Amino acid sequence: MRFGRISQAVGVLAIATLALSACAGNTGSPSSSSGGAQEGGTIGVAETNGFSSFNSGTADGNSDVNGHIGYATHSNFLYIDDKLNIVKNEKFGKYEKLSDDPLTVKYTVNEGVKWSDGTQVSAADLLLTWASGSAYYDDANPEKKTGTTYFLTAADTSGLHLTDFPEIGSDNRSITLKYSKPFADWELALGFAGNGGIDIPAHVVAQKAGLKDAQALVDLFKSVKRGDPAAPKPVNAQLKKVADFWSTGFDSKTLPSDPSLFLSNGPYIVKDVVAEQSLTLVRNKDYNWGPTPHADEIVVRTIGGAPAQVQALKNGEVDIINPQASADTVEQIKALDGVQLLQGKQLSYDHLDLNYSGPFADKDVRTAFMLTVPRKDIVDKIIKKIDPEATPLDSQIFVPAQAAYADSVKNNGSSAYQDVNIDKAKQLLAGKTPTIRIMYNKDNPNRVDAFSLIRESATKAGFKIVDGGLGKADWSAHLGDGSYDATIFGWINSGVGVTGTPQIFKTGGGSNFNGLSDPDADKLMDELIVTTDKAKQDELQTKIDAAIWSTSYGLPLFQSPDVKAYSDQITGVTAMPNQTGVWWNVWDWARK
Amino acid sequence: MLSYVVRRLATAALILLGASFLVYLLTASSGDPLADLRASNAPNRQQLMDARSQLLDLDTPAPLRYFKWLGGAAQCLVPFAGNCDLGKSVTGQPITEALGIALIQTLTLVTGATVLAILIGITLGIVTALRQYSALDYGVTFMAFLFFSLPIFWVAVLLKEFGAIGFNNFLRNPVIPLPVSLGTGIVLGVVVAVAVGGEIKRRLISGGVVFALVTAVMVYLSATLWFKTPGLGPVVIGIAGVGMAFAVTTLVSGLKNRKALQSSLIMAGLGVISWFVIQPLLAQATGLMIFLLAIGTVLVGVGVGYLMGGYDRGQSMRAAGITAFLVGGLVVMDRFMQAWPTYFNNSRVRGRPIATIGAGTPNLQGDYWILTIDTFTHLILPTVALILVSLASYTRFTRSSMLEIMNMDYIRTARAKGLSERAVIMGHAFRNALIPLATIVAFDIGALIGGAVITESVFSVHGMGFLFLDGITHIDPNPVMGVFLCVAITAMVFNLVADLAYSALDPRVRIKA
Numbered sequence A: 001m002r003f004g005r006i007s008q009a010v011g012v013l014a015i016a017t018l019a020l021s022a023c024a025g026n027t028g029s030p031s032s033s034s035g036g037a038q039e040g041g042t043i044g045v046a047e048t049n050g051f052s053s054f055n056s057g058t059a060d061g062n063s064d065v066n067g068h069i070g071y072a073t074h075s076n077f078l079y080i081d082d083k084l085n086i087v088k089n090e091k092f093g094k095y096e097k098l099s100d101d102p103l104t105v106k107y108t109v110n111e112g113v114k115w116s117d118g119t120q121v122s123a124a125d126l127l128l129t130w131a132s133g134s135a136y137y138d139d140a141n142p143e144k145k146t147g148t149t150y151f152l153t154a155a156d157t158s159g160l161h162l163t164d165f166p167e168i169g170s171d172n173r174s175i176t177l178k179y180s181k182p183f184a185d186w187e188l189a190l191g192f193a194g195n196g197g198i199d200i201p202a203h204v205v206a207q208k209a210g211l212k213d214a215q216a217l218v219d220l221f222k223s224v225k226r227g228d229p230a231a232p233k234p235v236n237a238q239l240k241k242v243a244d245f246w247s248t249g250f251d252s253k254t255l256p257s258d259p260s261l262f263l264s265n266g267p268y269i270v271k272d273v274v275a276e277q278s279l280t281l282v283r284n285k286d287y288n289w290g291p292t293p294h295a296d297e298i299v300v301r302t303i304g305g306a307p308a309q310v311q312a313l314k315n316g317e318v319d320i321i322n323p324q325a326s327a328d329t330v331e332q333i334k335a336l337d338g339v340q341l342l343q344g345k346q347l348s349y350d351h352l353d354l355n356y357s358g359p360f361a362d363k364d365v366r367t368a369f370m371l372t373v374p375r376k377d378i379v380d381k382i383i384k385k386i387d388p389e390a391t392p393l394d395s396q397i398f399v400p401a402q403a404a405y406a407d408s409v410k411n412n413g414s415s416a417y418q419d420v421n422i423d424k425a426k427q428l429l430a431g432k433t434p435t436i437r438i439m440y441n442k443d444n445p446n447r448v449d450a451f452s453l454i455r456e457s458a459t460k461a462g463f464k465i466v467d468g469g470l471g472k473a474d475w476s477a478h479l480g481d482g483s484y485d486a487t488i489f490g491w492i493n494s495g496v497g498v499t500g501t502p503q504i505f506k507t508g509g510g511s512n513f514n515g516l517s518d519p520d521a522d523k524l525m526d527e528l529i530v531t532t533d534k535a536k537q538d539e540l541q542t543k544i545d546a547a548i549w550s551t552s553y554g555l556p557l558f559q560s561p562d563v564k565a566y567s568d569q570i571t572g573v574t575a576m577p578n579q580t581g582v583w584w585n586v587w588d589w590a591r592k
Numbered sequence B: 001m002l003s004y005v006v007r008r009l010a011t012a013a014l015i016l017l018g019a020s021f022l023v024y025l026l027t028a029s030s031g032d033p034l035a036d037l038r039a040s041n042a043p044n045r046q047q048l049m050d051a052r053s054q055l056l057d058l059d060t061p062a063p064l065r066y067f068k069w070l071g072g073a074a075q076c077l078v079p080f081a082g083n084c085d086l087g088k089s090v091t092g093q094p095i096t097e098a099l100g101i102a103l104i105q106t107l108t109l110v111t112g113a114t115v116l117a118i119l120i121g122i123t124l125g126i127v128t129a130l131r132q133y134s135a136l137d138y139g140v141t142f143m144a145f146l147f148f149s150l151p152i153f154w155v156a157v158l159l160k161e162f163g164a165i166g167f168n169n170f171l172r173n174p175v176i177p178l179p180v181s182l183g184t185g186i187v188l189g190v191v192v193a194v195a196v197g198g199e200i201k202r203r204l205i206s207g208g209v210v211f212a213l214v215t216a217v218m219v220y221l222s223a224t225l226w227f228k229t230p231g232l233g234p235v236v237i238g239i240a241g242v243g244m245a246f247a248v249t250t251l252v253s254g255l256k257n258r259k260a261l262q263s264s265l266i267m268a269g270l271g272v273i274s275w276f277v278i279q280p281l282l283a284q285a286t287g288l289m290i291f292l293l294a295i296g297t298v299l300v301g302v303g304v305g306y307l308m309g310g311y312d313r314g315q316s317m318r319a320a321g322i323t324a325f326l327v328g329g330l331v332v333m334d335r336f337m338q339a340w341p342t343y344f345n346n347s348r349v350r351g352r353p354i355a356t357i358g359a360g361t362p363n364l365q366g367d368y369w370i371l372t373i374d375t376f377t378h379l380i381l382p383t384v385a386l387i388l389v390s391l392a393s394y395t396r397f398t399r400s401s402m403l404e405i406m407n408m409d410y411i412r413t414a415r416a417k418g419l420s421e422r423a424v425i426m427g428h429a430f431r432n433a434l435i436p437l438a439t440i441v442a443f444d445i446g447a448l449i450g451g452a453v454i455t456e457s458v459f460s461v462h463g464m465g466f467l468f469l470d471g472i473t474h475i476d477p478n479p480v481m482g483v484f485l486c487v488a489i490t491a492m493v494f495n496l497v498a499d500l501a502y503s504a505l506d507p508r509v510r511i512k513a
Helices: A005-022 A064-074 A124-136 A202-208 A216-222 A237-248 A304-316 A327-334 A363-372 A377-381 A403-413 A421-430 A444-462 A499-504 A521-528 A535-551 A580-589 B002-028 B045-056 B062-077 B093-131 B135-149 B154-173 B177-197 B200-223 B233-252 B260-281 B286-307 B313-344 B368-406 B409-415 B421-452 B452-458 B466-475 B478-505
Strands: A042-046 A079-080 A086-088 A093-102 A103-109 A174-178 A268-274 A278-283 A297-302 A337-356 A435-440 A465-467 A488-493 A552-567
Touching: A042 A064, A042 A521, A064 A297, A064 A580, A079 A202, A086 B093, A103 A124, A103 A297, A103 A337, A124 A174, A124 A202, A124 A216, A124 A237, A124 A297, A124 B154, A202 A216, A202 A237, A202 B466, A216 A237, A304 A327, A304 A552, A304 B154, A304 B452, A327 A337, A337 A363, A337 A444, A363 A421, A363 A444, A363 A552, A377 A444, A377 A552, A435 A444, A444 A465, A488 A552, A488 B452, A499 A521, A499 A535, A521 A535, A535 B062, A552 A580, A580 B200, B002 B062, B002 B478, B062 B421, B062 B478, B093 B421, B093 B466, B135 B177, B135 B368, B154 B368, B177 B200, B233 B260, B233 B313, B233 B421, B260 B286, B260 B313, B286 B368, B313 B368, B368 B421, B368 B452, B409 B421, B421 B478, B452 B466, B466 B478
Parallel strands: A042 A297, A435 A465, A435 A488
Antiparallel strands: A079 A086, A093 A103, A103 A174, A268 A278, A278 A297, A337 A488, A337 A552
């Protein structure tokens, strides 16, 4: 056939093109101009998901992109910086602890802080934020299926639920919260930190729910008593209407024709939304109650895949990207001219948990197993490709971005597990060969790699390892059901706040899957959640960290790497580990 | 006939019902919607799980949930009542609204690509059938299969790299190096030399002419920085118009029909004149105006053909009408080119016109020409990618169908009675060869609504495929069912249309009611 030789040639050509395309990195990109930040201009940002709600605090609106838009268009008494510190914004208002016992906190919004329709941000707005985030009115009982859940919030309501109905200040710009017992994360309790804070205008919700004005809403809130799941009352129709509007009324994939549905009280205001494509923010012209933004306009483009984000950055369609981190993405970004790569660490981390039952009921067996875990090899194999400077995580409670990490690591006992020590493990096992079933998500290649490395090493010490890997839809349902002896999975450090600690480590905690029950640690955690002083909290958490390590709990493995990149035509972008991401200092972004 | 249609529709409804039940159950049992929250360490983990269970109604078993869904979906059957309820997605968006948005995105993406793929595919299929076992035939077949077997995500990424990023870089200083001009000339010359067929001398001459012409044009384009300020101008429109007049007449009536040729040439001339006359009008253009102008142009062409008369008036009318349409297209294209520098220098475009993502530049403002160029620059890459991968089926289908027809007895009869080859191909073979294509085109329209999932995700177009995938990843049956309904209904309707059309086109096929 005549076909043969030509087809071979073209085939070779096709493969050559394929190979070349992989190297096609440096075909030039926008030339970089030097110079400092300037005012004005447009900045493009890529987001993975499409915008869907102007209320990012609801159960269904609580996505990353909604939170970012909420953050850029609303203000709060505080924000969290890239070192995970709480920064007060006193230009917006102030919050002060009036007393420690009972814990009493007064929030006051400054005069002149306005919604973009000109209405002063008032006590009614604070009250609505409190009502939606406190579950005060809820009397739902999930077991008996009785009662009502009013506000469908995504926020943790455990803090504000401790408060009585707030006292409203005579200036109508302040409320005072009194807690029935001290609450450690009181600073973060009011407003969804990182999502915008005081973000839903009470006067709009009141009108949309058929009330006359914000005052009528305040009166309604006052008139309804605290809900009691043990004694559910019939649904309060008016309150339900208010709550329903709060929960779903701000959901929209496009720009509503009614501007009251997207009022701003932050640096930017939404100007245009193209469903699933783009969202445009422009300066809120009244805004002077917080850090002043530089850029005139921010265009958010919805770009799903990491390669598409990188190519859009290369083609100048966006200036900032935050793609899912992988070794390929890092390579692609490094190959671009005129682009800055920001490598950081996310707050999520992988860890190995050992059950306090079965073969691991014996502490020596747990310790022996921990001594066989090759944490450095795991980091080398999984993370070094992306972040060459990665090291194993050495604390059960802190991450390196937190100031207390370094101190805690020195004394928490993690030093004993820096390197694999098969001899010592054998010694501890004293000839026993326990069979260990390790459960993990076998659809996640990182977990599979970690499992393989642990199996290889633990087998040397005499452990018999059973592969208990399950598919991605199944593994999480088995957490805590005793069908395995050890498990590898991920958790997310909250960055700020301490209420996450007892959730994992306290006896009976909601995410305590391995049955840790340590009386000393429990006592410390009981103290921790009623401690309102940051330094004292750190001290207690450091003790808890050491207590957990000393029970041979298991091992934290590594933090997930975080990859961001931005064009060198802009300045002010920094790495930020929490869910606010690059947006945390949106006001610092500027074109050069 | 009627009873046949009713019977088909009734079966379709039953199939739809059964299939929707299956799809619903499969989606609902494809995973655990709470999987991510189960492993969460958020203090409000239980609260979030309760909220999601409530949102997705997880307390109701999936088969019962299906009937709840069906109850809402059944209301869509009541016309104009506006009670259509296909449920809500995990983000609380009504599915009817999500489908509306997704359908538009998908249709803008795939309609143009499908139409072009059909046109190009059929043309290539016919040409390769007429030149069976020639180098051209092998070349086209090989390329069609090559593109067919390439993974589209890779084609798309390559297109973005070279078609968008590379081309935009080139546009900053659009000078074509001489070796590139020569190289392109040589490649095209060789292609033409291979394609024309005939004796070696004829091939060499054709190839040489094309080589010289292409190289000269590229050198000219480079020297005048044409890509910065592109345009055709009356001269090019005139020359191209005359060429088109000859080509169209050749195909429609043959050059021997002088009246048809004259009508076509008149239209080419009128096209050049209209270029001068119509510019002020085009400055106010809207989509509707362009559409009306197109119809008007064709009507003028038909009118001229009618007035020219001749022994076969119909042929003259057809030739002049088609020529008028094509020359009109050149005039419009020239107007787009005039708007190009304005678009190129727009602050939103920042001198990088070809886009890698999305369906439009956000916040771009401008007249009809600017906005349409913007749509083109965003659609061109996904369209090219889709055409490349879908070309093979049309080419091969048309080729085999055409070959089969060309070997029929009646074709031999037609040749034997002395008809010209043009009349045999265009009049007798071509039309009959298209009949089997009616079926695959109808099938493809069903597939078209289903979306080009991979192309959509590479080019960040959130259409039907995205909606479907998103529903699957969140174990949320509602969006999946919405997409399923749209795709299933279109597929069934077009299957029926294909069957009916087949019987209408081919008298040998009769529907037995």
